[in-house]
Amino acid sequence: MDRLKAEERVNELNEILRNYGHAYYVLDKPTVPDAVYDQLLNELIELEVLFPDLVFPDSPTQRVGGTPISNVEKVTHDRPMLSLSNVFGEEDLREFDKRVRSGAGDKVEYVCELKIDGLAVSLLYEDGKFIKGATRGDGRIGEDITANLRTIRAIPLKLKGAVTLEVRGEVFMPKKSFDTLNEQRGEQGEELFANPRNAAAGSLRQLDPKIAASRNLDVFIYGIGGDGETYNLSDHDESLDYLAKQGFKTNTERQVCTTVEEVVAYIEKWTEKRTQLPYEIDGIVIKVNQFLYQQELGFTAKSPKWATAYKFPAEEVLTTVRDIELSVGRTGVVTPTAILDPVSVAGTTVQRASLHNEDLIKEKDIRIGDKVIIRKAGDIIPEVVSVVVDQRSGEELPFNMPTECPACDSELVRIEGEVALRCVNPQCPAQIIEGLIHFASRNAMNIDGLGEKVVEQLYRERLIQDISDIYKLEKEQLLELERMGDKSASNLVAAIDASRSNSMEKLLFGLGIRHVGERGARILSEHFGTLERMLNASKEELVAIHEIGDKMADSIVTYFDNEEVRALVERLRKADVNLTYTGARVRIEEGANAFAGKKIVLTGKLEQMTRQEASAQIEALGGKLSGSVSKKTDLLIAGEEAGSKLDKARELKVEIWDENRLVEELNK
Incomplete structure (x- = not known):
């Protein structure tokens, strides 16, 4: 593409992406699927790489600066920003x-x-x-x-x-x-x-x-x-x-x-x-x-x-700390929680308040038996504001964090730079149970009916010890559990079976890899396409992906270097759990249609649909859209007035379709 055409397309993409962004972030009324926005943004990024002088300050690609700020400059307001x-x-x-x-x-x-x-x-x-x-x-x-x-x-x-x-x-x-x-x-x-x-x-x-x-x-x-x-x-x-x-x-x-x-x-x-x-x-x-x-x-x-x-008046109430309990999260962090006399705060009854870590308990000198003032931080999370020291009777008990894990008796460690105590035993039952609950949660594999109580029973009865065991469960085993009737057991088996076909990003998030959240899981899944391709990714390959940083990359490499993890992935594969990114959560078998797994480029003007509509349908069928033609391109779809991309596709002997062929394949 020559510079003149590139500038026209860059201006067009800037305007389209601004409109899409305004609808999504300002009006809260998305007009296109995320895949369409991402495809257009990637096209803009590729053009800006080819023509750096076309990177404008108001481009959507300039939302995040690549260089940290060395110091913060002062700004004098033209008109004072007065307080009320x-x-x-x-x-x-x-x-x-x-x-x-x-x-x-x-x-x-x-x-x-x-x-x-x-x-x-x-x-x-x-x-x-x-x-x-x-x-x-x-x-x-x-x-x-x-x-x-x-x-x-x-x-x-x-x-x-x-x-x-x-x-x-x-x-x-x-x-x-x-x-x-x-x-x-x-x-x-x-x-x-x-x-x-x-x-x-x-x-x-x-x-x-x-x-x-x-x-x-x-x-x-x-x-x-x-x-x-x-x-x-x-x-x-x-x-x-x-x-x-x-x-x-x-x-x-x-x-x-x-x-x-x-x-x-x-x-x-x-x-x-x-x-x-x-x-x-x-x-x-x-x-x-x-x-x-x-x-x-x-x-x-x-x-x-x-x-x-x-x-609004801040609602603070008085109650008593009856005990301090410890819980172990799926990453091993040990969190102390104050058990309180029930009290109403901001419209709800509060009986527990997280104390976060040992340092906070020492800083506020919170003891079992203390009268304390509590409130909801930001009207959401119950917190202990302070201790009413002058109401102490002398019978209050200071609390010291243990040196051993309350769930498995392993030694607790404090990693340098962290305030939390952590159990680092990978076989800690509390961590395993929390990991199973996370795997089945709505934002992960979404296995309806496999909640905290059921997971705890299944683990206690040794019916599941890791996530792959979930896919071995049978209805007869479930019926042996407390309060599990015939219908509930049937529904749970069906929910487990349905989760096998989830797209890869759901599974990846469900694995509970440190620093890999929902968005990171989706970005990684879109990039690699299958979990098998991701297993051997190097740190360099990972950090080259937009929005994947050093901390997440190190965590991923460490996780998949573990032979037990690789064995777990293999057990999931044998259990027919889908390890492939299918886009829009639609299961796509390799070769099931003309788009699945292929790298596709759209160019020129379409008459029967917009390019955005075409992109969304191709993505939903498993195609991976790109903004430029290369040796890795599998298919070029050329509309009217197709330019240099069409020429390059012919030069590289890439398969080329016109719009009629595209519509024909989409309608199959």
């Missing part, structure tokens, strides 16, 4: 309303918005292009975190219009991402984040953008940094609509209120419903809607007089 005053109850709120109406009159409207519990940021755009992002800092001077902000896919790198403006927003970590991150850190013996806000702030301050990118951060834009009237906007609500049209993600749960009673009703509604949100909020922001009245009311030295934040 706080109100803590209805009486305070009505006083705020009186002051506002005294200064601006009774025609005032309020916009009520959810107060996202995250990190405030400023984003600067010139001619529609994102050029700089910074933290709030002290309100006047923040830190330049542009590289990390570019990794957040809800932040547009290019706007719909060529406008120059600054916007303010709140970066946050969704609850699901927070739970996943802390689970991973716990398995790795790393210190856990206390709440999603701390996790988001810590992620944005990482010197390596790749780490920030792995944290799945999100953002809501809540306002324009400058004067809204510059953009012919008369009020705040209208400005948020304008920002949404430019491509920004705004929170649609806002409400315009004309009376303080409506504001109170909004607060009551979200005080009750906030636990249902997929992200954390710690209050409600109330702003005067009309810009004219905002100007009339003005500012104090620290905050605007036309806005305030209603803060």
Whole structure:
């Protein structure tokens, strides 16, 4: 392809991928399968490698910088990022309303918005292009975190219009991402984040953008940094609509209120419903809607007089630590848990609170029998805030972590750089049981009916000792278990049998390899195609795969170097467990159709379908799409006006189809 055609295609791909990304990350309404997006992104990457001068700052490939930041530069905000005053109850709120109406009159409207519990940021755009992002800092001077902000896919790198403006927003970590991150850190013996806000702030301050990118951060834009009237906007609500049209993600749960009673009703509604949100909020922001009245009311030295934040009260309750139990996870990490007198916190009954590790117990001096104050960190995870020392009777018992595993009596070790104690015995029954539970879980092999209690019974009865034994189970054996009836046994056997045909990424995640999560398992499965091909992969081959780092690569190599693991894989193969990536979780037998297992290139214009539609169907049938023709290409599909790829395919004697042949094969 010559440079002119390459530039045209790069511009086309940039626009297509921006639109797809906006639909997925901002509107939460995906318009194409992941496989289509990934195929187009790979094509763009290949073109940018061939023509480095066509790598534009707003390209989707530039979301993650390859080079860690050596130091953080300071940024002076053109307009200070002021904090908000706080109100803590209805009486305070009505006083705020009186002051506002005294200064601006009774025609005032309020916009009520959810107060996202995250990190405030400023984003600067010139001619529609994102050029700089910074933290709030002290309100006047923040830190330049542009590289990390570019990794957040809800932040547009290019706007719909060529406008120059600054916007303010709140970066946050969704609850699901927070739970996943802390689970991973716990398995790795790393210190856990206390709440999603701390996790988001810590992620944005990482010197390596790749780490920030792995944290799945999100953002809501809540306002324009400058004067809204510059953009012919008369009020705040209208400005948020304008920002949404430019491509920004705004929170649609806002409400315009004309009376303080409506504001109170909004607060009551979200005080009750906030636990249902997929992200954390710690209050409600109330702003005067009309810009004219905002100007009339003005500012104090620290905050605007036309806005305030209603803060939810932190619910902390008193209870007693009755015992401290230990559990062993599937990676061997030993976690202490406080057993509490049952108490209601934030709408649920709490009886247990994780103490995370030995260092935390010593730091807070938590003893069995202590009166403690607990709360839910981020309204999710019960945690011990502090000990009520002056209520001690003298009979409280200090707790010391054991030196031996509570499940297998093996010596516990603390690996250098980790805070957790770990059992390193691969035959530890607690680790085996946790590994079996993980293998059968919904996000792994999804064996419905094979939950914790059933796994424990099967292991105790020595019916399963490793995951391959699951596929030897028979209905008659299951009927011998407690509370296992005929229908339940039949359903479980059927679920086990159905799991044999899962795509490779489900199995790979189910194996429980350290540092290999769901996304990593899918990326690896797409790359290698079969588990057999992955067994002998070198570290160099692994780190060459996009998004696979040194830590994951080392873990994979170490795992598959183990002869016991290789024997396990062989037992799974003999049990007819699918070891092949089938895409979209559809089982594809090699040679079952004209696309399965083949490396395919699409080029030119299609008339009977879009290239995106064709790509999705080919991927679903097991084809592996590529953006360039090489000796490894099995098939080229050429539409109208096919160019250099067609010429190269002919030169390399690659099989070539036209669109009619493609449609014919897809319809078989």
